[in-house]
Amino acid sequence: MRVLLVEDDELIGKGIVAGLRKHGIIVHHVSSAEEADAAHAEETFHALVLDLGLPDRDGLDLLGSVRTVEPQLPVLILTARDAIEHKLKGLHEGADDYMVKPFDLRELAARLHALVRRTQGRAAQVxxxxxxxxxxxxxxxxxxxxxxxxxxxxxxxxxxxxxxxxxxxxxxxxxxxxxxxxxxxxxxxxxxxxxxxxxxxxxxxxxxxxxxxxxxxxxxxx
Structure with missing residues (x-):
């Protein structure tokens, strides 16, 4: 599985890359919406992990752009915004799942696998x-x-x-x-x-x- 991670905190990003790799997930980490747009245009990903507090655009704005181009791509918002209003807005704007920092990498990996299975309409690829x-x-x-x-x-x-x-x-x-x-x-x-x-x-x-x-x-x- 290949995942695009949009996370502007370099330390958190490196931790996610290393942690998900142990679960068989290849992660391409970018730090801005501009870099995310470029990566999404050039590469094929199975899922998107998206922080909302990006330096150049709001994460929900980026989500809208991604949904226009690839409406079926599984998107998991990973953010420090923990208010119920933020969660509801993220899900209403098109996210498939929402996790709040701090988080457990094992849970993140499990949720990503589940999202990809659900989107592809299969229990397991064989x-x-x-x-x-x-x-x-x-x-x-x-x-x-x-x-x-x-x-x-x-x-x-x-x-x-x-x-x-x-x-x-x-x-x-x-x-x-x-x-x-x-x-x-x-x-x-x-x-x-x-x-x-x-x-x-x-x-x-x-x-x-x-x-x-x-x-x-x-x-x-x-």
């Missing part, structure tokens, strides 16, 4: 391809009918390749989707994840062609 069955959200995986342990990055990588539906995915795009914009990435990190997946699932799990990138080695079940 990817079936060849001998592999994968639940990206839970991280559970089965290979040839037996449970197999995959790291969070390995699960995310397989899910990204599956979402490409047989198309080649360049390594730069995979790195960006796995780690988020601005995160420091080791030069060999992607190759390590692919090596580990092939070791666990077989060499045919991921195909590669120089100049094209990578794709899932099995066809998705229809």
């Amino acid at each position: 990817i079936s391809a060849g001998p592999l069955r994968l639940e990206p959200e839970s991280g559970l995986a089965w290979f040839q009918g037996a449970s197999v342990t995959l790291s969070r990055r390995e699960v995310d990588l397989l899910a990204q390749l599956a979402s490409a539906d047989g198309r080649w995915v360049p390594p730069d795009m995979l790195n960006e989707r796995l780690y988020g914009l601005g995160e420091e990435i080791g030069s060999n990190a992607l190759n390590v994840h692919i090596h580990n997946i092939r070791r666990k699932l077989g060499a045919e799990a991921i195909q590669t062609v120089r100049g094209l990138g990578y794709r899932l080695g099995w066809r998705l079940a229809s």
